[in-house]
Amino acid sequence: MEVKNMLVPNQTQMDEFLEEATDAPISMVNLLKFKDKAEYEDGRETDLTGKQAYSIYAIEVVNHLNKVGAEIIFGGEVSRLMLGEVEDLWDSVAIARYPSRKAMLQMMMDKDYQESAKHRSAGLEGQLNIETIEAGL
DSSP states (O other): OOOOSSOOOOOHHHHHHHHTTOOEEEEEEEEEEEEESOOOOOOOOOOOOHHHHHHHHHHHHHHHHHHTTOOEEEEEEOOOOOOOOOOSSSSSSEEEEESOOOHHHHHHHHHHHHHHHHHHHHHHHHHHEEEEEOOOO
């Protein structure tokens, strides 16, 4: 199994997200890998680590989530791998619950969110986003 951390969905992933629109609540499991040093796309100088830049985004994203009826339901640092094998372990895990895919898309398209997302891009080496739908187990 190959694992690739990315910053944005590829075209197929985005197309599927849009065409399979559902009004059901979703949760996004975010496996986060930080850069050692933040790198802003506009080339600004910074002494921030990747984790510090992402932390700015994490604080700001709470308001963006609230605007669309979403919330962070879990966040934590990865301490070790209990089961399985990966070459490089993620640094943090966050789970956000959205009322629907439409709500998530609405947030992503908001210009204020996109401004905050600059800190996300500056801080992240990449991540995995895993969409989940609640199911009785």
